[in-house]
Amino acid sequence: MKLVVIGFGQCGGRIADEFYRIGRRARANRRIEIITDALAVNTDEADLSGLRNIRTDFRHRIILGGRKTGGHGVGKINELGAQIAREGSDKVIDAVRETRRFYETDAFLLIAASSGGTGSGGLPIFTQVLKERYIDKPVYALVALPFEHEEHAEERCVYNTATCLKSIYSVADAVFLIDNQRYLRKDTNLLNNMQKINQQIVEPFYNLLCTGEEKKHKHIGARIVDAGDIIQTLGGWSTIGFGKTQVSLFGRLPLPRRRSWRKKGTETHKGVAALDEALSELSVSCKPKDAGSALYLLTSPAGEANVDIVKEIGDYLKELMEEAVIRSGDYPRERAALDVTLILSHLSDIEKVRGYYYRLTESAPTTKKRQKEAELKLKEIADASKDIPSLL
Numbered sequence: 001m002k003l004v005v006i007g008f009g010q011c012g013g014r015i016a017d018e019f020y021r022i023g024r025r026a027r028a029n030r031r032i033e034i035i036t037d038a039l040a041v042n043t044d045e046a047d048l049s050g051l052r053n054i055r056t057d058f059r060h061r062i063i064l065g066g067r068k069t070g071g072h073g074v075g076k077i078n079e080l081g082a083q084i085a086r087e088g089s090d091k092v093i094d095a096v097r098e099t100r101r102f103y104e105t106d107a108f109l110l111i112a113a114s115s116g117g118t119g120s121g122g123l124p125i126f127t128q129v130l131k132e133r134y135i136d137k138p139v140y141a142l143v144a145l146p147f148e149h150e151e152h153a154e155e156r157c158v159y160n161t162a163t164c165l166k167s168i169y170s171v172a173d174a175v176f177l178i179d180n181q182r183y184l185r186k187d188t189n190l191l192n193n194m195q196k197i198n199q200q201i202v203e204p205f206y207n208l209l210c211t212g213e214e215k216k217h218k219h220i221g222a223r224i225v226d227a228g229d230i231i232q233t234l235g236g237w238s239t240i241g242f243g244k245t246q247v248s249l250f251g252r253l254p255l256p257r258r259r260s261w262r263k264k265g266t267e268t269h270k271g272v273a274a275l276d277e278a279l280s281e282l283s284v285s286c287k288p289k290d291a292g293s294a295l296y297l298l299t300s301p302a303g304e305a306n307v308d309i310v311k312e313i314g315d316y317l318k319e320l321m322e323e324a325v326i327r328s329g330d331y332p333r334e335r336a337a338l339d340v341t342l343i344l345s346h347l348s349d350i351e352k353v354r355g356y357y358y359r360l361t362e363s364a365p366t367t368k369k370r371q372k373e374a375e376l377k378l379k380e381i382a383d384a385s386k387d388i389p390s391l392l
Contacts, residue, residue, distance in 0.1 A: 009119025012112035013040035044073035064088035074117035081121025120164035174234035204242035225329030243277025271309035292346025
């Protein structure tokens with residue numbers, strides 16, 4: 001599957017930067033094209049300067065709202081971010097038009113943090129613009145949810161997140177939710193933590209995008225997961241997970257019939273263990289039974305993926321989500337590992353999303369009351385000073 005990736009705001013730009021990196025890795029190591037282009041859009045010049053991989057020309061790093069922000073961002077006011085996005089949408093469309101081999105692109109992936117100003121405001125606007133302009137290509141969104149400390153420290157964070165999620169759900173073909181808190185490592189410094197989190201967010205997409213673009217016969221699986229499977233799976237709230245177990249390539253007997261029952265059982269167990277890890281490492285907490293569709297990709301050394309592993313994984317998922325439509329495939333690529341990439345989509349309930357909506361609704365009367373009290377206090381100060389001469 002080939003994507004045009006566009007990141008909005010600081011967080012979105014950095015994740016898009018990582019997608020460009022894995023696209024370059026696929027070209028260098030596998031001679032496969034999975035990212036036809038990657039753009040970063042921002043209202044803050046410093047954020048664009050901090051990117052490492054996306055090309056540095058003005059078509060790939062796009063600054064918007066220079067007159068209104070002076071190149072210093074929108075200060076978490078996502079209404080202003082949305083307004084600037086509307087006014088600057090032509091810049092992004094022009095950049096997309098010049099994408100190399102755009103005609104081969106299967107879909108758009110738009111990325112932003114829900115709690116910022118530029119990203120949360122611009123993401124729904126640009127999603128709507130692209131859907132209206134390119135009706136034959138799905139537009140997917142990847143939304144990074146805030147850390148817990150951000151939610152507690154910044155009231156605006158919850159407001160931006162709730163309004164962004166409601167808006168993007170109404171226009172995107174599917175929304176991948178990424179809960180930053182699930183990736184946090186508290187023993188690592190902040191900069192390394194953020195970089196590691198972004199890498200973990202992007203890595204599950206690597207094999208999933210590559211498998212349908214393979215050209216070499218030895219890397220073609222018995223059942224291929226291509227763009228059509230992914231497009232048919234994705235819709236509404238979605239999550240992605242990734243699990244890995246190590247396998248030994250030494251000491252394997254060449255004839256399958258000579259493998260012992262113990263070794264065959266171990267191989268099957270490793271496949272289920274990788275699936276368990278993928279379920280536990282889903283990008284947002286959810287109940288698998290709430291999924292309307294699912295897709296898993298088994299990536300392993302050639303000959304390692306057997307019918308028993310596929311059957312065991314399929315049966316396990318069917319027990320967890322009886323009503324879901326489950327698609328699957330295998331990808332003979334890894335050398336010494338067995339990986340499972342898992343997507344759950346058409347999720348009917350996400351506790352985290354519901355929580356943001358409830359918190360914003362419940363806090364609205366309190367916020368209005370606090371604003372009214374502040375206005376009364378300011379009026380009292382103004383009344384107290386009315387008899388004092390002014391120097392102006």
